[in-house]
Amino acid sequence: MLALSNISAHYGALTALSDISVSVEDGSKVAIFGHNGAGKTTLLRCIVGAHGPSTGTVTWNGEPINAGSVAETVRRGIAFVPQGHNVFPNLSVEQNLHISGLLFDLSFLSEIYKLFPVLEERKSQRAGSMSGGEQQMLALGMALMTQPKWLLLDEPSTGLAPVIVRNVMERLRQVNERLGTGLIIVEQNVPATLKIVDRALIVKSGRLIEDIPAADLREKPDLWEFF
Ligand SMILES: Nc1ncnc2c1ncn2[C@@H]1O[C@H](COP(=O)(O)OP(=O)(O)OP(=O)(O)O)[C@@H](O)[C@H]1O
Ligand SMILES: [Mg+2]
Numbered sequence: 664m665l666a667l668s669n670i671s672a673h674y675g676a677l678t679a680l681s682d683i684s685v686s687v688e689d690g691s692k693v694a695i696f697g698h699n700g701a702g703k704t705t706l707l708r709c710i711v712g713a714h715g716p717s718t719g720t721v722t723w724n725g726e727p728i729n730a731g732s733v734a735e736t737v738r739r740g741i742a743f744v745p746q747g748h749n750v751f752p753n754l755s756v757e758q759n760l761h762i763s764g765l766l767f768d769l770s771f772l773s774e775i776y777k778l779f780p781v782l783e784e785r786k787s788q789r790a791g792s793m794s795g796g797e798q799q800m801l802a803l804g805m806a807l808m809t810q811p812k813w814l815l816l817d818e819p820s821t822g823l824a825p826v827i828v829r830n831v832m833e834r835l836r837q838v839n840e841r842l843g844t845g846l847i848i849v850e851q852n853v854p855a856t857l858k859i860v861d862r863a864l865i866v867k868s869g870r871l872i873e874d875i876p877a878a879d880l881r882e883k884p885d886l887w888e889f890f
Pocket of ligand 2: 703704705817
């Protein structure tokens, strides 16, 4: 279980998160929604140890995740795909996957190719010449080469056409189903995300204002003003 307990986070004098407490079971699929500047990215950064909360603790199965420990967090099994296309553009698709898996088991490449056949078809292509959707698949594949128990994604659908967004979401659903990887997805595309998650957290001005099953959120249009 990933547990956040009374997290507050600041950037200088600015309060980005206030007193957030929430727990998520390993293997679950959770969305984080909220307006621009609500604190969604900061929340993900606290979970991976990229930003130190000013108060509160983040633990995974009882063990703390400390600020400045991103590399260790990834080794322990929590992978983070930040916003944007996080690939090495001048390397081939396969070289990108190799680099990401170097400290892990490179034979896992065959699993990645099963999940994302397009990456095998394009394995020799320069990553920077792939389309936006293909690069997003590659970024997912790279994160999965670390065989994470948790995959944290910051706006994976940004800049993608609706049909590609559906494809990315469907792949994420398969990753969860086949590998048991838990998903925490920050998204502006609420309808597409609600199709695959079980639960939604809504953040407003740094506060967690709602923690609701995804099925219920679909029936509550009054909450939709918050994202
Ligand atoms: N490095 C930083 N330095 C100063 N302020 C920051 C920094 N990063 C974020 N902030 C501020 O913290 C607040 C929360 O930002 P955050 O990026 O977490 O929001 P967000 O919900 O991810 O927004 P968006 O939907 O636009 O990505 C915002 O007011 C933002 O301006
Ligand atoms: Mg953000």
